[in-house]
Amino acid sequence: MSEPKLRAKELDAADGLAAQRAEFVLDEGGGGSGGEGGGAGGDAVYLDGNSLGALPVAVPGRVEDVVRRQWGELRIRSWTESGWWTAPERIGDRIAPLVGAAAGQIVVGDSTSVNVFKAVVGAVRLARSADPAGGSAGPTGPTGPARDEIVVDATTFPTDGYIAESAARMTGCTLRPVAPSEVPDALGDRTAAVLLNHVDYRTGRLHDLPALTAAVHAAGAYVVWDLCHSAGALPVGLDEHGVDLAVGCTYKYLNGGPGSPAYLYVRAELQDRFDSPLPGWNSHAEPFGMRPEYAPAPGALRGRVGTPDILSMLALEAALDVWDGGGVTIEAVRAKSLALTDFFLECVEAYVPEGRVECLTPRPHGERGSQIALRCQDAGDVMRRLIERGVVGDFRHPDVLRFGFTPLYVGFADVERAARVLAEVLAEVSAETGV
Amino acid sequence: MSEPKLRAKELDAADGLAAQRAEFVLDEGGGGSGGEGGGAGGDAVYLDGNSLGALPVAVPGRVEDVVRRQWGELRIRSWTESGWWTAPERIGDRIAPLVGAAAGQIVVGDSTSVNVFKAVVGAVRLARSADPAGGSAGPTGPTGPARDEIVVDATTFPTDGYIAESAARMTGCTLRPVAPSEVPDALGDRTAAVLLNHVDYRTGRLHDLPALTAAVHAAGAYVVWDLCHSAGALPVGLDEHGVDLAVGCTYKYLNGGPGSPAYLYVRAELQDRFDSPLPGWNSHAEPFGMRPEYAPAPGALRGRVGTPDILSMLALEAALDVWDGGGVTIEAVRAKSLALTDFFLECVEAYVPEGRVECLTPRPHGERGSQIALRCQDAGDVMRRLIERGVVGDFRHPDVLRFGFTPLYVGFADVERAARVLAEVLAEVSAETGV
Numbered sequence: 001m002s003e004p005k006l007r008a009k010e011l012d013a014a015d016g017l018a019a020q021r022a023e024f025v026l027d028e029g030g031g032g033s034g035g036e037g038g039g040a041g042g043d044a045v046y047l048d049g050n051s052l053g054a055l056p057v058a059v060p061g062r063v064e065d066v067v068r069r070q071w072g073e074l075r076i077r078s079w080t081e082s083g084w085w086t087a088p089e090r091i092g093d094r095i096a097p098l099v100g101a102a103a104g105q106i107v108v109g110d111s112t113s114v115n116v117f118k119a120v121v122g123a124v125r126l127a128r129s130a131d132p133a134g135g136s137a138g139p140t141g142p143t144g145p146a147r148d149e150i151v152v153d154a155t156t157f158p159t160d161g162y163i164a165e166s167a168a169r170m171t172g173c174t175l176r177p178v179a180p181s182e183v184p185d186a187l188g189d190r191t192a193a194v195l196l197n198h199v200d201y202r203t204g205r206l207h208d209l210p211a212l213t214a215a216v217h218a219a220g221a222y223v224v225w226d227l228c229h230s231a232g233a234l235p236v237g238l239d240e241h242g243v244d245l246a247v248g249c250t251y252k253y254l255n256g257g258p259g260s261p262a263y264l265y266v267r268a269e270l271q272d273r274f275d276s277p278l279p280g281w282n283s284h285a286e287p288f289g290m291r292p293e294y295a296p297a298p299g300a301l302r303g304r305v306g307t308p309d310i311l312s313m314l315a316l317e318a319a320l321d322v323w324d325g326g327g328v329t330i331e332a333v334r335a336k337s338l339a340l341t342d343f344f345l346e347c348v349e350a351y352v353p354e355g356r357v358e359c360l361t362p363r364p365h366g367e368r369g370s371q372i373a374l375r376c377q378d379a380g381d382v383m384r385r386l387i388e389r390g391v392v393g394d395f396r397h398p399d400v401l402r403f404g405f406t407p408l409y410v411g412f413a414d415v416e417r418a419a420r421v422l423a424e425v426l427a428e429v430s431a432e433t434g435v
Numbered sequence: 436m437s438e439p440k441l442r443a444k445e446l447d448a449a450d451g452l453a454a455q456r457a458e459f460v461l462d463e464g465g466g467g468s469g470g471e472g473g474g475a476g477g478d479a480v481y482l483d484g485n486s487l488g489a490l491p492v493a494v495p496g497r498v499e500d501v502v503r504r505q506w507g508e509l510r511i512r513s514w515t516e517s518g519w520w521t522a523p524e525r526i527g528d529r530i531a532p533l534v535g536a537a538a539g540q541i542v543v544g545d546s547t548s549v550n551v552f553k554a555v556v557g558a559v560r561l562a563r564s565a566d567p568a569g570g571s572a573g574p575t576g577p578t579g580p581a582r583d584e585i586v587v588d589a590t591t592f593p594t595d596g597y598i599a600e601s602a603a604r605m606t607g608c609t610l611r612p613v614a615p616s617e618v619p620d621a622l623g624d625r626t627a628a629v630l631l632n633h634v635d636y637r638t639g640r641l642h643d644l645p646a647l648t649a650a651v652h653a654a655g656a657y658v659v660w661d662l663c664h665s666a667g668a669l670p671v672g673l674d675e676h677g678v679d680l681a682v683g684c685t686y687k688y689l690n691g692g693p694g695s696p697a698y699l700y701v702r703a704e705l706q707d708r709f710d711s712p713l714p715g716w717n718s719h720a721e722p723f724g725m726r727p728e729y730a731p732a733p734g735a736l737r738g739r740v741g742t743p744d745i746l747s748m749l750a751l752e753a754a755l756d757v758w759d760g761g762g763v764t765i766e767a768v769r770a771k772s773l774a775l776t777d778f779f780l781e782c783v784e785a786y787v788p789e790g791r792v793e794c795l796t797p798r799p800h801g802e803r804g805s806q807i808a809l810r811c812q813d814a815g816d817v818m819r820r821l822i823e824r825g826v827v828g829d830f831r832h833p834d835v836l837r838f839g840f841t842p843l844y845v846g847f848a849d850v851e852r853a854a855r856v857l858a859e860v861l862a863e864v865s866a867e868t869g870v
Contacts, residue, residue, distance in 0.1 A: 025507040048511045055507035063502050063746070064495065071692055072460040072490035076483045076827065084693055111741025113715030114549055121605075154727070159716035159741060162729040166712055170556075170605045177727065202725075249742070257506055258519055258745035277601055280548030281594035290637075290832060292589070292612065294597040306546025306594060307684070310693035311498070312744040392511065397725055 004347045004416045011343060011412035016327055017336050023322045024255075024409040025055040044390045045414040045421075050229060050371050050404025051394055053255030053319075062318035066311060087313050088261075088282075088304050094320045095254065095263055098330050099227060099246070100237040105265050107303045108250070108313060112228060112262040113159045114278070115247035116195070118303060119264060120150060120167040121277040123193035123222035123245055129273055130220070147192035147221065151176045151183060157201045160226055164195050170277070180207045187219035194221055198236065199229035199369030202396055204361040206230070206369045210241045217242065222270075228252060233370035233406070234334040238265055245270075253370065253406055256316035264303040271299055280305035322408055336407035337370040340415055344372050344403065347419030356426050360400065371404040376426070377435050385425045391418045439782045439851045446778060446847035451762055452771050458757045459690075459844040460490040479825045480849040480856075485664060485806050485839025486829055488690030488754070497753035501746060522748050523696075523717075523739055529755045530689065530698055533765050534662060534681070535672040540700050542738045543685070543748060547663060547697040548594045549713070550682035551630065553738060554699060555585060555602040556712040558628035558657035558680055564708055565655070582627035582656065586611045586618060592636040595661055599630050605712070615642045622654035629656055633671065634664035634804030637831050639796040641665070641804045645676045652677065657705075663687060668805035668841070669769040673700055680705075688805065688841055691751035699738040706734055715740035757843060771842035772805040775850055779807050779838065782854030791861055795835065806839040811861070812870050820860045826853045 001009075012018060026046065046054055070082040079085045092106030099106075110118075127147045152164045154177035161177065168175040171192075178186040180196060187194070194216045199206050209225060216223040225246040230236055232253030238246055246265040250256035266274045276296070281287050282304035285295040296302045322328065345359065360373040376382060376399065383395040393403040403418065429435065436444075447453060461481065481489055505517040514520045527541030534541075545553075562582045587599045589612035596612065603610040606627075613621040615631060622629070629651045634641050644660060651658040660681040665671055667688030673681055681700040685691035701709045711731070716722050717739035720730040731737045757763065780794065795808040811817060811834065818830040828838040838853065864870065 025503075046510065052506075052511045052514075054510065055502065060499065060502045060507070063498060067490065067495045067498050067692070067750070068460075071487075072495070075481065075489065076487045076829070078693065079487075110545065110549065111715065111744075113717075113741030114545065114713060117713055157716075158719070158725050158727060158729075161727055162714045162716065162719070165729060166714055170712060251742070257502070258513065259742045259748070260746075261744060262741070277605060278549060278552060279597045279601055280546065281592075281597065282548075284593070284597070288832065290593050292593060292596055294593075294600060306548030306697070307686070307694045309546075309696060309744045309747040311695075311750055312746045313694070315502070315746055394511070397723065 004350050004419070007343070008412040008416040011339065015336065015411065017332060017407055018411060020322060020325055020328060020408040021411065023057055023325070025057060026409060044392055045418050047391065047393045047403040047405060047410065047418055049255070049406035049409070050252050050402070052251055052258060053253060053406060054409055055257070056255050056319045056322050058318045058321045059257065059315050063311065063315050066314045084308070084310050087310065087317065088308050089300055091313060091317050091320070092263055092300060094317065095231070095250070098254070098323065099231050099248070099265070100235060101239050101265055102268070105268055105300050106263050107300045108263045108316065109261050109304055109308045111259070112226070112247055112249045113163050114305070115262045115264045116160050116163040116224070116226065117167055118276050118278055119224040119245040119247050120164050120193055120195055121171060122266070122274050123224050124150065124167065124171045124173060125275040126222045126244070126270060126273055127192035127220070129275070147190055148173045149176055149190045149192060150174070151178050151186055151191055151194040153177070153196045154179050155200055155202070156195070156197055157226070157228070160195055160197070180212065183212055184215040187215060187221060189220070191216070191219050191221040193224060195224045195226065197226045197229065201229055202360070202400060202402070203373050204369045204371040206234070206367050209236065209243070213241050213243055229369055229371070232333070233337055235330050243267065250316050254316070255319045255322065257312065257319065260312050260316045261309060266300060266303055271302060274302055276302060278305045282306055282308070328408070333407045337405055338365050338368070340405040340407060340410060340412065341368060341370065341372050343412055344405070344415045344419055347416050348374070348422065351419050351423035352426060356430070370406070371402060374401045374403070375399050376401060378429055378433065382425055382429055385428070386421060389421050389425070391421045439785050439854070442778070443847040443851040446774065450771065450846065452767060452842055453846060455757060455760060455763060455843040456846065458492055458760070460492060461844060479827055480853050482826065482828045482838040482840065482845065482853055484690070484841035484845070485687050485837070487686055487693060488688060488841060489844055490692070491690050491754045491757050493753045493756045494692065494750050498746065498750050501749045519743070519745050522745065522752065523743050524735055526748060526752050526755070527698055527735060529752065530666070530685070533689070533758065534666050534683070534700070535670060536674050536700055537703070540703055540735050541698050542735045543698045543751065544696050544739055544743045547661070547682055547684045548598050549740070550697045550699045551595050551598040551659070551661065552602055553711050553713055554659040554680040554682050555599050555628055555630055556606060557701070557709050558659050559585065559602065559606045559608060560710040561657045561679070561705060561708055562627035562655070564710070582625055583608045584611055584625045584627060585609070586613050586621055586626055586629040588612070588631045589614050590635055590637070591630070591632055592661070592663070595630055595632070615647065618647055619650040622650060622656060624655070626651070626654050626656040628659060630659045630661065632661045632664065636664055637795070637835060637837070638808050639804045639806040641669070641802050644671065644678070648676050648678055664804055664806070667768070668772055670765050673702075678702065685751050689751070690754045690757065692747065692754065695747050695751045696744060701735060701738055706737060709737055711737060713740045717741055717743070763843070768842045772840055773800050773803070775840040775842060775845060775847065776803060776805065776807050778847055779840070779850045779854055782851050783809070783857065786854050786858035787861060791865070805841070806837055809836045809838070810834050811836060813864055813868065817860055817864055820863070821856060824856050824860070826856045
């Protein structure tokens with residue numbers, strides 16, 4: 001047995017989270033028919049959980065109950081009797097500990113894009129309504145400095161930039177795209193809001209949330225963090241670091257299913273002043289009062305909009321059960337995530353000729369999320385062949401192979417196999433193309 | 436057998452849509468245990484389909500396939516192989532014939548509230564970018580008259596008013612609530628957009644969509660119709676009447692399930708100028724190009740925002756299969772709907788002492804949706820007792836009993852029973868309270 005294979009065996013044996021793999025459906029397909037069946041969990045190595053998490057075992061039965069009994073039998077009564085109405089805040093409270101938030105600050109619902117809109121417009125309005133002394137000015141009328149700039153991560157996942165542009169246009173702001181490392185220098189009296197990604201979707205770089213949050217606050221502005229690529233993979237510490245607003249999807253490391261609803265975090269101290277641009281009836285203080293005048297609900301509920309999509313939402317709720325197992329903490333997940341990505345890089349170094357791929361993901365643990373991005377020639381073709389052989393990652397235009405590592409169901413043998421098959425595919429492509 | 440019971444029997448025997456009832460799950464509970472078991476479909480008469488449609492038989496199996504096979508086995512591949520990515524426009528095209536729209540004008544996704552925001556802001560921008568000659572001015576910069584008013588139905592379901600208020604605030608407009616009958620007089624050079632409900636959620640009044648649309652157009656403004664209480668219950672004729680934009684939910688007469696995604700219609704001729712305030716990556720001309728600059732997709736796709744909630748969306752797709760049966764046209768549904776509400780009023784007159792309830796729903800067919808709203812004292816208590824006896828309607832604050840009639844699964848015997856139980860309950864309440 002090769003050195004990396006032996007090492008994988010040792011690492012899997014010592015893995016305190018190994019048992020969680022049984023909480024997911026991983027044995028059937030997913031990577032075509034070319035797998036070798038040598039992984040710990042069947043014929044595919046699924047390294048695309050950073051795009052769509054695998055199916056938790058608890059989900060199908062729960063969804064069936066929601067459809068057949070809650071909808072089919074109880075029908076309208078389920079809004080109260082099956083807890084449909086309160087699902088957005090109840091499930092928000094399940095996500096809260098995973099991102100370091102106390103209860104009552106997160107509501108689930110809508111897409112990430114829609115939540116970015118709520119959060120960025122909300123942040124601009126907070127900045128404009130802020131009492132310069134840091135007190136609690138009312139939500140109406142600017143009392144602080146005239147703030148007319150929104151700073152956005154120039155390397156952001158595109159939707160954040162598009163939505164921030166719309167938010168800027170609709171609040172009379174200018175949008176300034178800035179590389180995250182240069183954000184502190186770009187801040188000033190005119191900065192209203194800053195929208196940043198915790199982990200870069202393409203490179204897997206982890207940005208310094210505590211330091212950047214502090215810099216934004218020092219400038220008197222409000223920060224919105226997009227947690228899509230960090231929630232469920234590493235500690236976020238929203239409360240600890242005084243983050244103002246945050247959004248994230250739930251279908252990556254939280255395994256909520258395709259297009260499962262996103263969430264919005266509004267720090268408790270800001271909730272009374274949070275002024276949503278989407279004040280739907282679900283965010284009303286008295287939603288069934290059917291009053292013509294809007295009056296916002298207190299607390300996190302203020303981030304709700306319309307009727308929540310119950311099927312997707314309750315599938316997510318079932319998916320979150322995987323976090324209830326003994327020892328399944330976000331800290332344990334982070335430790336394994338770093339071990340997995342370290343080991344993947346080790347295996348790539350062992351198997352792939354030097355210079356054939358370039359790692360875009362930072363080596364220091366403090367700057368790394370839970371994915372590895374490798375740049376190489378013919379990346380699209382390489383990924384296609386990898387998937388044919390049961391190693392499922394994804395391709396990001398123009399030249400990036402992206403491998404996501406979900407510690408709850410990816411093991412070290414998977415990692416070794418992925419690197420080995422990658423080396424085989426690269427050798428094959430090189431032989432064919434002369435690269 | 437009483438006269439109304441005999442008449443119900445005849446009407447059910449002649450009902451060309453009676454067979455559609457078998458397409459729905461109606462035999463189990465839903466109205467408590469007090470039912471008499473005498474309805475054609477079991478122990479409950481479900482007259483709350485205008486709030487949450489009953490479960491179509493086709494849905495549970497489809498959802499199970501989506502969860503277990505498409506997500507659980509194919510995982511990320513389902514975005515292409517299971518048609519997830521194109522679901523919003525594909526399902527939009529399934530809804531289109533039900534509301535009188537040609538293909539390519541409807542996308543499904545987000546809540547009704549979010550779609551109201553897109554549509555109202557979009558309508559204001561259309562008004563401001565309009566070439567006075569009716570040509571195709573670019574989407575940037577006003578070339579038409581300064582239009583700074585949004586007119587909204589003063590009796591609207593509240594969320595439309597709240598969202599319209601936000602749209603007004605964010606586009607520098609004033610919001611003018613106006614009773615629908617007075618809308619024509621309220622229109623003028625300053626009107627940018629008008630948001631109206633096709634059917635009033637409370638009274639069941641059907642508004643004159645062709646005439647009001649024409650009046651809005653005559654004023655040079657753009658109209659947004661909310662079809663929540665009409666789509667699936669009666670012909671809408673969006674294309675025929677030149678409606679500009681429309682939104683609607685899918686969980687009432689379209690039976691899509693709790694919180695199933697809403698939809699947005701943008702008339703084909705306006706799509707190139709439709710300028711969404713929520714330009715998420717799903718509406719980009721090249722969504723996987725990951726370009727930092729936004730460029731809107733052509734056609735209805737421009738109304739998409741973020742990643743669609745696939746579970747809820749594909750449940751809706753399965754629910755729409757009930758419209759594929761022979762003879763299931765929206766015209767046939769409308770004819771039966773009117774027969775059902777006529778018969779309900781007849782039965783109420785036969786069974787309930789005169790003056791005990793007041794009908795808020797207009798008698799003329801041209802002004803009636805698919806529900807009957809009755810005002811009475813102690814309405815909350817009355818509805819509670821009705822539900823206990825298996826007649827499920829709903830209560831609208833402060834004094835309205837609301838009964839919705841979904842022609843695909845409600846029969847005439849149900850209607851007779853509902854009116855009879857209503858009379859019993861009213862007599863009981865009168866005896867107790869002396870009303």
